[in-house]
Amino acid sequence: xxxxxxxxxxxxxxxxxxxxxxxxxxxxxxxxxxxxxxxxxxxxxxxxxxxxxxxxxxx
Amino acid sequence: xxxxxxxxxxxxxxxxxxxxxxxxxxxxxxxxxxxxxxxxxxxxxxxxxxxxxxxxxxxxxxxxxxxxxxxxxxxxxxxxxxxxxxxxxxxxxxxxxxxxxxxxxxxxxxxxxxxxxxxxxxxxxxxxxxxxxxxxxxxxxxxxxxxxxxxxxxxxxxxxxxxxxxxxxxxxxxxxxxxxxxxxxxxxxxxxxxxxxxxxxxxxxxxxxxxxxxxxxxxx
Numbered sequence: 001x002x003x004x005x006x007x008x009x010x011x012x013x014x015x016x017x018x019x020x021x022x023x024x025x026x027x028x029x030x031x032x033x034x035x036x037x038x039x040x041x042x043x044x045x046x047x048x049x050x051x052x053x054x055x056x057x058x059x
Numbered sequence: 060x061x062x063x064x065x066x067x068x069x070x071x072x073x074x075x076x077x078x079x080x081x082x083x084x085x086x087x088x089x090x091x092x093x094x095x096x097x098x099x100x101x102x103x104x105x106x107x108x109x110x111x112x113x114x115x116x117x118x119x120x121x122x123x124x125x126x127x128x129x130x131x132x133x134x135x136x137x138x139x140x141x142x143x144x145x146x147x148x149x150x151x152x153x154x155x156x157x158x159x160x161x162x163x164x165x166x167x168x169x170x171x172x173x174x175x176x177x178x179x180x181x182x183x184x185x186x187x188x189x190x191x192x193x194x195x196x197x198x199x200x201x202x203x204x205x206x207x208x209x210x211x212x213x214x215x216x217x218x219x220x221x222x223x224x225x226x227x228x229x230x231x232x233x234x235x236x237x238x239x240x241x242x243x244x245x246x247x248x249x250x251x252x253x254x255x256x257x258x259x260x261x262x263x264x265x266x267x268x269x270x271x272x273x274x275x276x277x278x279x
Contacts, residue, residue, distance in 0.1 A: 001068040002110040044113045 003040045008033060060180065061089040061153045062187045063096060063173035071104070072111055074170045075149055078119060082145040083108065083172070084138070084160070085125025086152035093187055096151030096173050098125030104151070104172060129156025135163065142167070178209075195265030195272065201253055203244030210237035216258040218242075 012025050065071075075081050083105040091097025105123035112119045124141045126134045129152035135142070142148065142160070147168045150157040153175040161169040177189040192209040198216070199206060208214050212230050219238035222229025226239040245254050263269065 002107050003114050004110070040114055041110055044116065047116065048113065 005036065005039075008036065008039060060092060060178070060187075061155070061175060062093050062177050062179045062189075063090050063153050063175040064093075065095045065100070065104075065151075065173055066171070068107065068111075071149065071170075071172055072108065075108065075147060076112070076115075076117060076119070078147040078168075080120045080146035081108070081122070081149055082141060082147070083121065083123040083149045084129070084142070084151060085123070086129040086150070086156050087125055087127045090151060090153055090173060092181060096153070101125050101151050104149075125151070130159050132163075193267070194261075194263075195269075196262055198258065198261075201256075201258065202241045203248055203250065203253075205237055205240045205244055207237055207241070210235075210240070216261060218254070 010029065014021050014025070083101045085091070085098035085101030086096055087098050091099070094100060101123045105121050108119070109121050112121065122141065122145070124138055126138050128134045129150065142164060145164075145167060147170065148160055148164070149170045149172050150160050151172045152160075153173065154171065155175075157169055157171045160167075178191045178193060179187045179189045182188055189209050191206060194208045198208075207216055212228055212234070213220055215238065219236055219242075220229075223236040223239055226236055228234040228236045242251075242254060245251050265272075
């Protein structure tokens with residue numbers, strides 16, 4: 001409904017004592033997201049920045 | 060408690076997308092309990108709308124806020140500035156709250172984010188069932204606490220119909236036959252004699268059928 005791939009959202013359950021597991025999750029998920037590339041929101045925001053810049057230059 | 064369900068996102072988006080500024084406004088009482096329209100849900104919906112607006116290249120300033128109840132004037136004090144400056148309001152409250160805001164802000168369009176569905180109880184945190192239809196003439200004393208108006212699909216006042224089967228209503232195997240429940244209850248209370256008494260014809264003029272109702276306290 002907002003155009004974001006559901007694979008970009010994941011829920012993990014762990015306890016505050018599981019430090020190494022937390023580090024593992026962070027690394028893994030960050031890698032997964034980097035592989036997926038920028039989200040459509042990122043592209044839309046870039047586009048907005050571009051057009052704002054162009055308008056400024058034109059003015 | 061008033062129960063409602065959030066409208067499909069596409070429907071909400073269709074209502075608000077042409078505005079340049081929008082305030083998503085939550086109500087933190089009934090609709091927060093069923094997790095559809097509370098201040099938290101308002102924040103989430105505002106975020107979803109911002110994401111959608113960004114992707115469609117639309118510049119919409121979307122704010123979010125909320126109050127405890129959208130059906131009473133004093134609660135609006137804290138949000139006065141926010142609402143005064145809103146071009147449009149998406150109210151997360153039940154139909155009552157939406158109308159209350161619309162009446163307070165005659166020149167601001169107010170949109171409903173929820174479909175208000177029924178008056179019900181909170182069986183569990185996730186399960187709400189209809190229990191009352193505000194008919195204005197309560198007979199719960201004679202039916203052992205089971206409402207024939209809201210829980211009998213035919214609103215019968217004198218016992219089950221021929222469709223009652225194995226304690227279930229003919230409409231759906233998941234629906235209890237209200238009158239089976241009444242009989243069971245009266246039996247447990249030792250009041251089956253009440254069941255034999257014929258209920259008189261109901262005065263439906265006290266129900267919504269008699270026109271929109273109001274109630275005024277004396278001496279004010």
